[in-house]
Amino acid sequence: MSETLGFDTLQVHAGNRPDPATGARQVPIYQTTAFVFRDADHAAKLFNLQEVGYIYSRLTNPTVSALAERVAALEGGAGAVCCSSGHAAQIMALFPLMQPGCNVVAANKLYGGTIQQLGNTIRKFGWSAKFVDFDDLKAVEAAVDENTRAIFCESIANPGGYITDLDAIAKIANKVGLPLIVDNTSASPYLCNPIKHGATLVVHSATKYLTGNGTVTGGIVVDSGKFDWSASGKFPSLAAPEPAYHGLNFHAALGGMAFTFHSIAVGLRDLGMTMNPQGAHYTLMGIETLSLRMERHVANAKKVAEWLEKDSRIDAVTYAGLPSSPYHSRIARICPKGAGALFTFAVKGGYDACVKLIDSVKLFSHVANLGDARSLIIHSASTTHRQLSPEQQIAAGAGPNVVRVSIGIEDPADIIADLDQALAKATA
Missing domain, CATH: 3.40.640.10 (Type I PLP-dependent aspartate aminotransferase-like (Major domain))
Structure with a gap:
């Protein structure tokens, strides 16, 4: 070809x-x-x-x-x-x-x-x-x-x-x-x-x-x-x-x-x-629809990350698509079509709040995967990165107060609404 x-x-x-x-x-x-x-x-x-x-x-x-x-x-x-x-x-x-x-x-x-x-x-x-x-x-x-x-x-x-x-x-x-x-x-x-x-x-x-x-x-x-x-x-x-x-x-x-x-x-x-x-x-x-899906993944991730960054219940968001990210300047050169749809955010309340958040989502799927058409969520420190030492977890960006999300291709308003209600329960 x-x-x-x-x-x-x-x-x-x-x-x-x-x-x-x-x-x-x-x-x-x-x-x-x-x-x-x-x-x-x-x-x-x-x-x-x-x-x-x-x-x-x-x-x-x-x-x-x-x-x-x-x-x-x-x-x-x-x-x-x-x-x-x-x-x-x-x-x-x-x-x-x-x-x-x-x-x-x-x-x-x-x-x-x-x-x-x-x-x-x-x-x-x-x-x-x-x-x-x-x-x-x-x-x-x-x-x-x-x-x-x-x-x-x-x-x-x-x-x-x-x-x-x-x-x-x-x-x-x-x-x-x-x-x-x-x-x-x-x-x-x-x-x-x-x-x-x-x-x-x-x-x-x-x-x-x-x-x-x-x-x-x-x-x-x-x-x-x-x-x-x-x-x-x-x-x-x-x-x-x-x-x-x-x-x-x-x-x-x-x-x-x-x-x-x-x-x-x-x-x-x-x-x-x-x-x-x-x-x-x-x-x-x-793969036949890869470009179509990735465009939607990126657009949704940007909207969700911007919303999270402004939320008082969140300490930090790692999405490189945000101007506040130290990796933002690399997008145009390394990933010119967008910063992807995978990132983490730190929840006020630490480990316990993260666990409550995971247990409170409805639209998000709590799975050990990423890149699905569905929005996915996981607490890395207690799952995918559990085998690492606390120092390794933090170095990898998977500290105890951090939740990882893979933003899907659903309506972004519905994704945000689900996080909103789950955060309300997690930080009450």
């Missing part, structure tokens, strides 16, 4: 061709485990990566491939790989880069589950993470050492909606010769294109805005195709002989598609974190 097509066109047509067998206009759900080979020679070439095609749905599936192509087109990437969840996407992104003893430099303002994954779980692989305030550029560069293999951040950080200066972080990544991985879940490719700002890899939880209706768990990794994996000798999985494929050097053989092919041929083959075709189909449907 041509890069010259507009976003609204790509979100409908990228990866979507009439089915060659039936002429079906919409991408079919290829609900099959395996694919029949033409003959023995065809099978051998597929397994030896000499020919591109379908073998087994753990590796590739036409429905899932259509989704990968569409998201790669929207992000401006060379290729993409779909997997079972956003967390799986993060592991898939790191898997070809890391070796035991290696580390990743990560922002301290991240989704609590990501801090848990990078701070604790990856240690079981012999990997580690260094968490740094990414607004302190000198600290980011100072954290990099000879064993660092990637720099990781979110474009719009969850839960506070903080906008990362991707240009500045990419400049550091280029200086030290490391790939920059950006989680673009909270922004979606409609609001932010990390690759244009220097990102090497972009990860998504397709569970959120891409699908947009709370029906799918999925993840996607998009590769820019621009990083030189052979330059430093630090990435042998991509730029050294691969024993499983008779010494194939992925980067030498496949160039800008090395990461994508490795993630399928090795990552999905051995880790098995595969997206199912029905999930891919639902996400394809959701």
